[in-house]
Amino acid sequence: MPTIVVEVMPKAELLDPQGKAVAGALARLGKTRFTSVRIGKRFEVTVDGAVDDALLDEVRALAEEMFSNSVIEDVVSVEVIGSVNH
Amino acid sequence: MRIGVITFPGSLDDRDAQRAVRISGATPVALWHGDHDLQGVDAVILPGGFAYGDYLRAGAIASYAPIMAEVIDAANKGVPVLGICNGFQMLAEARLVPGAHTRNAHQQFIRRDQRLRVENATTDWTNAFETNDEIIIPMKNADGRFVADSETLARIEGQGQVVFRYLDVNPNGSLNDIAGVSNERGNVVALMPHPEHATEPGFGPDTPEAMSSGIDGLKFFESALRVLATV
Numbered sequence: 247m248p249t250i251v252v253e254v255m256p257k258a259e260l261l262d263p264q265g266k267a268v269a270g271a272l273a274r275l276g277k278t279r280f281t282s283v284r285i286g287k288r289f290e291v292t293v294d295g296a297v298d299d300a301l302l303d304e305v306r307a308l309a310e311e312m313f314s315n316s317v318i319e320d321v322v323s324v325e326v327i328g329s330v331n332h
Numbered sequence: 333m334r335i336g337v338i339t340f341p342g343s344l345d346d347r348d349a350q351r352a353v354r355i356s357g358a359t360p361v362a363l364w365h366g367d368h369d370l371q372g373v374d375a376v377i378l379p380g381g382f383a384y385g386d387y388l389r390a391g392a393i394a395s396y397a398p399i400m401a402e403v404i405d406a407a408n409k410g411v412p413v414l415g416i417c418n419g420f421q422m423l424a425e426a427r428l429v430p431g432a433h434t435r436n437a438h439q440q441f442i443r444r445d446q447r448l449r450v451e452n453a454t455t456d457w458t459n460a461f462e463t464n465d466e467i468i469i470p471m472k473n474a475d476g477r478f479v480a481d482s483e484t485l486a487r488i489e490g491q492g493q494v495v496f497r498y499l500d501v502n503p504n505g506s507l508n509d510i511a512g513v514s515n516e517r518g519n520v521v522a523l524m525p526h527p528e529h530a531t532e533p534g535f536g537p538d539t540p541e542a543m544s545s546g547i548d549g550l551k552f553f554e555s556a557l558r559v560l561a562t563v
Contacts, residue, residue: 256434260479261505263435312396315389315425317432318479 248297250305253323254314255286286322289313297326333358333560335553336373338403340365340394344381345416345528352528353377356553365397374560375412375456376403378419380472380526390433390475391421400426407520412456412556415522417473420512423522429513430488431480436473437505443472445537445546446525447499448511452492455518456559460551466499467548469525470537471511476524478506478513488513496523519559527552 256262265284272280291305302324309321335353337360339346350360361373365383370376383394394400400422407413407428415423423429436442450458450465461467480488485508488494496512504524512523527549530536536546 260434261437261477263437263439267439312392313388315392315432317424317481317484318389318434 247328248293248326249328250291250293250297250302250324250326252289252291252305252309252313252321253286254289254309254319255322256284256319258284260318286319287313302326333375333557334361334371334373335359335375335377335556336361336363336370337377337379338363338365338399339379340381340383340397342381342383342385343379343418345526346379346381348526349377349379349416349528352531352549352553355531356550356557358553358557363399365394365399368398368402370399370402370406374563375414375556376406377528378403378413378415378422379528380417380419383418383422386418386421386475389421389425391418391423391425394418394422395425404428407515410517410519412559413520414457414552414556415520416526416528417471417476417524420522420524421475423520428520429515429522430484430493431478431510431513433475434477434479435475436477436503441472441474442476442503444470444503446471446503446511448496448525449499450495451497452495452514452518454492455495455514455521455555457514457521457552457555458495459558460555467551468530468537468539468546469523469527469549470529471503471525473504473524476504476506478504478510478524480507491516495521496525 269283353360450461453461453463530549
């Protein structure tokens with residue numbers, strides 16, 4: 247079955263406390279090459295049947311309105327994977 | 333006067349809100365998230381808790397609950413609506429009040445008796461206060477950091493939609509120390525602290541006068557009753 251993958255990230259200008267906590271842990275491990283970490287979300291939406299443009303548009307709209315909150319997050323990608331029989 | 337309190341799966345403070353309504357002299361009406369029915373109540377409260385496990389984002393899935401269609405409709409018609417903590421997050425997710433919430437800046441859950449300043453004493457839930465009143469209301473949250481873009485912040489500051497501001501300390505990193513906001517009309521008010529926990533002597537926040545004596549939350553409910561008495 248095809249799957250539509252939506253990726254959402256916290257807005258760059260906003261504090262991302264979770265990412266900051268992970269970056270702090272990396273620093274304590276001596277991993278000095280990594281300057282920051284930001285944590286986002288990945289949604290895998292499994293689809294019954296083939297994905298057409300209308301369905302993809304529907305998921306794009308859902309990504310903007312429900313999967314993300316535009317006050318604090320950006321949708322960074324919406325793409326189809328596994329559209330060939332599997 | 334009948335004030336509805338909506339229970340969602342994961343609501344924690346619905347009973348406390350009902351109790352506060354009763355103490356203020358109104359009749360509490362238990363409403364259920366899954367119904368499309370406000371039972372003709374005069375005002376609506378969205379209580380604190382972790383509705384739908386706060387999955388996706390705090391308040392996000394709750395903002396799509398069946399009863400929210402009726403809440404949004406009532407709010408747009410001018411019915412007084414109060415969102416407390418998780419209820420604030422739901423109203424923000426439903427776009428009935430501006431802004432959004434992220435995890436507290438210090439990543440920790442907080443619980444404290446918080447001093448607040450009443451910035452706008454003309455809303456449906458604050459008209460029993462005077463502007464600049466300083467009050468003590470308990471708060472407890474993990475995702476309480478109020479954020480909005482700079483344009484929105486300037487607009488709500490300019491239009492008096494910032495209703496409460498944190499005093500002494502900013503407990504969660506909220507922008508401009510904002511603890512509560514309203515819609516433009518002032519019938520929808522939402523805040524992170526819990527006024528329903530400050531309505532009965534002996535069970536409220538500590539005050540300089542005595543332990544557990546704080547009842548500053550009563551005026552929230554009395555404000556709504558004043559509005560309803562004039563309708």
